[in-house]
Amino acid sequence: MFKKVLGFFSKDIGVDLGTSNTKIYLRGRGMVVNNSSIVALDTRTNQIISFGEPVIKMIGKTPPFISIIKPITHGIISDFEVTEKMLRLLFEKIHRDLFVLYPRPRVLAVIPLDVTEVEKKSLEDVILQAGAREVLLVERPMAAAIGNRLPINESIGNFVAELGGGILEIAVISLSGVVTWKSLKFGGETLNKNIIDYLREKFNILIGDQSAEEIKLKIGNALPEKTQEMKVRGRDLLTGLPREISVTDKNIKEAIDPILKALTEAIHDTIEATPPELVTDIYSRGLIISGGTSLLKNLAKFIESKVQIPVHAVDDPLTSAIRGAGYILEDFENLKQVIIPSARG
Secondary structure (H helix, E strand, O other): OHHHHHHHHOOOEEEEEOOOEEEEEEOOOEEEEEEEOOEEEEOOOOEEEEEOHHHHOOOOOOOOOEEEEOOEEOOEEOOHHHHHHHHHHHHHHHHHHOOOOOOOOEEEEEEOOOOOHHHHHHHHHHHHHOOOOEEEEEEHHHHHHHHOOOOOOOOOOEEEEEEOOOOEEEEEEEOOEEEEEEEEOOOHHHHHHHHHHHHHHHHOEEOOHHHHHHHHHHHOEOOOOOOOEEEEEEEEOOOOOEEEEEEEHHHHHHHHHHHHHHHHHHHHHHHHOOOHHHHHHHHHHOEEEEOHHHHOEOHHHHHHHHHOOOEEEOOOHHHHHHHHHHHHHHOHHHHHHHOEOOOOO
16 A cells, blocks of 8 residues: 555656666656666675766776676666666656655566566566566567657558667567567677777777777768778777777778678568568558667668668657657557566566
């Protein structure tokens, strides 16, 4: 009874625990959290001392007793204790702003398609331990489709690709359900790793993840045309001293090409597995791409050239899934059919 009373004063919350970013939507308020999924943990006290963007500036500069942890891998919790601590802090902060002392929110969590029952239950347990009174689940491509206002409840094929930092998910949706899908356990962060590995092998220079991210954003291009060049500083692997080199967009395309090839093959495989009645819709309506990786320059054109269907990049790709979770909470009676069964029974 006491939990029900506390729940009455708590707001429904949508949570998207992404590999790169954690986002929270508060019903009636909109998105209230959009932080990097990274924390700084004081190992002496086992307490989080910072999370989000401030931690990124701490990477490589911390004393031995501070650990930098990314608790989400490929859209799945890899460090349960840290994730629980992070969510508890976020839930408490949100409800403190609402003057709710003991928050017990109902939480709608966005999850990957390729998740096991054990992983699903673990996610639910972590969210409950963080203070939720109830956990509901929605698959990420479905949330992204709803976030982009696609007619998911109609008998037509909605073809979506949610391209995140740690996972790429492609799905055909019709009549409020996922008909066919494909999931790849790599994403934008893998592009960064490929860039780091490429520069190490080709130029004998070592750069960090933040430098790779900057390179990707500035000159990363799925279809390079006029050559773009960028100065990059790193550590020479032969001398151990700092060195500056020039890299081009064509270099970066070569580095990320294996990921782009795997993505287009997965899209092609998804189309092949789609019932003929929905394939017609796919070829006429095209593919909707969202997620942070969709921001790679000319990615839509590249996919079009390989798969021969229209490809549309959305206006706000970084928040498609959390917006969808929010729309479900705001219009629950009309959208509750997209909620998937709990692993807790």
